[in-house]
Amino acid sequence: MLHKCKFIKQSNICFSLIPSQEWVLNTHKLINELEGIVGKSSVIHHPDDLLVFAYDGLVDTGTPQAVVFPTSTEQVSKVLTLANSRNIPVTPRGAGTGLSGGAIAHAGGIELSLTRMSSILEIDPENRTALVEPGVVNLDLSTAASAHGLYFAPDPSSQRACTIGGNVAENSGGPHCLKYGVTTNHVLALEVVLEDGSVLWLGDAYRGRPGYDLVGALVGSEGMLGVFTKAIVSLLPSPESVRTLLAVFSDIDLASNAVSKVIASGLIPTAMEMMDALTIRAVEKAMNFGYPKDAGAILLIEVDGLEVEVIDAMEQIIEMCYDSGAAAVKHASESKDREMLWAGRKGALGALGALAPNYYLVDGVVPRSKLTDVLQKVSEIGEQYGLPIANVLHAGDGNLHPLIVFDERQKGKKEQAMEAGAKIVEICVNAGGTLTGEHGVGLEKKDFMPLVFNEEDISLMMKLKDTFAPTGLLNPGKMFPDGSSCADFRQINITGTAGLGSWI
Amino acid sequence: MQPLVFADNLIKKPTENEDLYKCVHCGLCLSSCPTYLVTGLETESPRGRIALMKAVHEDRAVLSKQIIPHMELCLQCRACEVACPSGVPFGRLMEATREQIYVQKKEPFLRRLILKIVFHHALPYPRRLYFIGRLLRIFQRLRISQIMRKIPGKIGQLHAQLPSLNGDFFRPSKESFRPKGQAKSRVGLLSGCVMPMTHGSTMEAVVRVLVRNKCEVVVPEAQVCCGALNLHGGDKEQAKEMARRNLKVFYEANIDAIIVASAGCGSTMKEYGDLLKNDSEYAEIAQVMSEKVKDISEFLVELPLDPPEGNLGISVTYQDPCHLAHAQRITDAPRKLLRSIPGVNLIELNSANTCCGAAGLYSTLQPKMSQELQRKKVESVLQVDCEVMATGNPGCAIQLENGLESAGSTIQVKHVIDLLDQSYNV
């Protein structure tokens, strides 16, 4: 794995971050011009104000010279044209809830905030699609669609705040993607502004038009290929019935067995979430659910569909949980009771936050059958570094989120936590998994890319970038490793520091 | 009372410092923040404000003319606290920040002067408040008042915002109110500063409802305003003084619970313990007494309530006061009370827990944002087919009344207890 890094030539992989610094000298002129495009009240440039646009959910920061708030595709196009003519980096931004630093203006320049383009332009119940602007909040779309008995399936845990534009850029997942897939499965068409300011619609309100699937390539492109100004997404009918089950196990192996049994039975639940002993204790301390003190793992399973299917499936799942040694099983069908079952899982991060002032949240994926092995190795790493590691996982997807708890005021702990995080990522990759299941590469994991992809793989991705955005001014410095730090993996620089994000 | 002069930033005090670092800027608070929803700007969001506080705390910025407006635009509605998975006590952080602005005299001169008069020379003195109230009532009966309301610009606006003081004022009294027969408990009622004048009849209804539920009610005469306005405005020292006064009065009244009918006051009084935790004399009593503070709806639901029987036959919608829903986390109790009334059809309001823009002095200090939030709130009320809009805080009530009236709506705004009282007396 390590030797691959050495082959990466800096020239091939790295962006020339800022082709020209000239524009920095002309900030004043630039701001005037930006104000000319979007209006005075839609440009932020005072250094004090810029402080709050320097971060997203990752702790790393990068301060832009200006933040603009366009309200139309035309304005976005003009801003990009201007930036392009001056060689100014542009970083698109939604709500800034991402956990990999995708919305951080790493190279300075213009931050393009799309929060004021937040209209749901159309909901078409007959074709089950919605036409939305990028700044629409994920949950708002589902709320609006619910009037027609529909909803937008991707439900990242930040869905109350995050935007559809950001979901598309990061190809967001969520606890319920086990059955319904991630964002890319639900995006049909995009209006995109390219770095030269040209505007085009790609895709249709239905799939099947001939030609390369450019929409498929744009979803998950982390803002580096173009700026989305409209999207047509597909909506799903709200299920007739939903049931949730919470099962308590004495250890994580038994819970994993239950998950395997469910999968093997041919059922596809909408969600299968797991919490380990440390998490359970933290949740119990914070919220007093009355979880058994010796609980080693808690499994939350949700099924949806027709009433008959759901009843049927739930019966089977309850039996399988008991067969696998569950100490207790609770289940609910009313939405209030279901929320109660979810409450512990949803509050887990907050509760874990109370254990210590800082934590580093890792996002890794492994083939589901390797989960038990990998969790064992993760706990060994915790022991090795003397750091408590709590695990909250999307067990059905093999997506794990080890959370390394530490106190940065203790000398060296932060560095240890970062190192432990790097080790965990390596374990995931070695188990046949990958770096990130839903948070994205961004700044956080760009130096890890050589763990999964070799020089040829990465240069092919670069070719895609060159197709859409040859100058590299769009969201520069993300996703691809800097030549310098990948020569030696042990020195991998995790850009993000402690306490990344607070939800998963 | 002299405010202490702080040489250093207040938020460098250890507790607040920790609070500040609980924020991991995940952004989940954004969509709960009314000012973010209106502006779409990170600078007007809880996460942004915390980032600015942090920058000030770490000496990367000073409390500049650029930063202060972002702090002042905050409603202190604390909706972000509910959304926050990390449990950041944003209200406390913002109060500390406001205090900094206040003690460092960073407000514009005129605003500072007005605040100072209100905080130091009016709010701590109930008699002065009643006197001002009477003057205003006389003024409101004059024709000129009607004319002034219509003057375009700030003066007209200010007049339009003034609550109507037509009804009788409610006053504390020496005598307690006793139920027939044995009282189940003895409770103290906070009279408050504005509410007894603007909503005197509601206060009377509160007393009747409590008595009906077998409570002996005392309304101590020596009590003062709870200090919420001072605290939110940054005048923490005066707020502490008022808290001490109230604690003494209610402590001596020997009661089982302190009942508050105004959500804003209730949340402040519940936090007296926190406010005075370093007070050598009052720390302990503040802790004990603040645990006795109950919102009227919370108290009644726990009793349990003597079921009302009078059928009202109306459709009602309910607006969550921020300081009830977010600061006290009480959302079920008032709804339970409403549902217990025969003939009340409770229809949920869209985004019922989003601030209406009243927020104490906010509507006067930040009229533009306040009106925008009022407009949005009225818009969602008008989507509901109802006759009455119920709430649990006088500030919200006034803001909603004004908003509905200027929208030409006939929907009446009432306190939850007004409706309960009405049902008891049908």
Next chain:
Amino acid sequence: MSSPNEFQNELSKLIMSSRLVPNADLHSFRVDGCVPKAVVMPVSERELSELLAEAYRKEWAVVPRGSGHSLKVGNSPLKVDLVVGTTGLEQSIDYSPSDLTVTVGAGTRFHELQSNLAKGGHWLPIDPPLGPVRTIGGILATNLVGPLSFGYGTVRDYLLGLRVVGPDGTVTKNGGRVVKNVTGFDLTKLHIGALGTLGIILEANLKVMPLPKCDKTIFVNFDRWQTGIQTFMLQSLSSYNGQAVELIVGADGDVKGYIRFLGSESSVAARVEEAFKLLTSSVTNPPRIITEKQAMDVWDEIQNFGWGDYSENGDDVIIRIGCSPSKIGSVIKDMFDYCAQNRHPIEIIASPARGVFKCKLKGITSVLAETVTMFRKTTARFGGYAVVELAPVKAKKNIDVWGDPGLGIQLMRRLKEKLDPNGIFNVGRYVEGI
């Protein structure tokens, strides 16, 4: 360019002669009538890679080939030097039932994959034309879909990762073998339906689904196709929908409808019951459940519509039309009107809720160009597209089978230039001559 013999001499320096198809057989490897100068069946990735590197240097026109069934898709090639087959490569199926994933060599026949998966109780729920006999690579590269795509989506929804060999012989991978993955750009989707113009697929990682326990098909006769569309649209939008919902309108105007229900016993029973209620209230002829055997034949017929009896010198033309589901009735009506006016016999199968229908036209090869133009004009009015899926070789020469690929065409060209700069793969067969 050298003559076939010289060409083969050059090749024999590169690759063992046993990998070359004998000259006598070249004719049967023709692509739309173009006979290649050579056909190579490499047995290892290394051979394939080295061969392509040479082809790239020499700018030979290469046509990738799986089972050969979908070589009739697309425009006729401008040039064919070398046909490269994938079926000679060692094919492995690495199936992990507990992960619900499988890694499969591109040359593997689909039926082999399915029977492997069936052992673990799984399947890949796609049913492209001639599906079972085609290769995974071919299915991905053509992205032709069948009736099940209504309920299960297309192969796009199941693809997790790919290994691909580029025109210069470089082997790259993208995606992975886990169901959730956002590591780097998603290049896998670009190869789906790209007809091998960006690279030759070597191996695919796919997500699999549990095999349904129960499979039932309802048949219903409609008096008018309009009623069929309306009723089936309603059925598809209800929560008791089927997984495949298709309407066949014969040249004689006979309208037959089929709904296929897959899932657990209880689920299928509930859905069928609801469907009966709905259908009984809207049709005069009572719906009925058909036997397993009948159902198998019917779905085969629909899946292979036009493909089973295709001949490159024949007369049939298959046009696939897509639009928003809500517009499909209007588009079909215009097609029928046009064909009636011009006395073209037309037969269609339509999947209303997918927004797709296919027309089989006979006897129009001489006027194919104007018919296609007319179809495209009509569909464009409703925001749709029309692709000539199959047509006799002679007739294809006069038309562009793909039609308008939309506003992205410049980006598509740029992408092709970046990924296949010498333009060696499938010269001229893809959209706008890519």
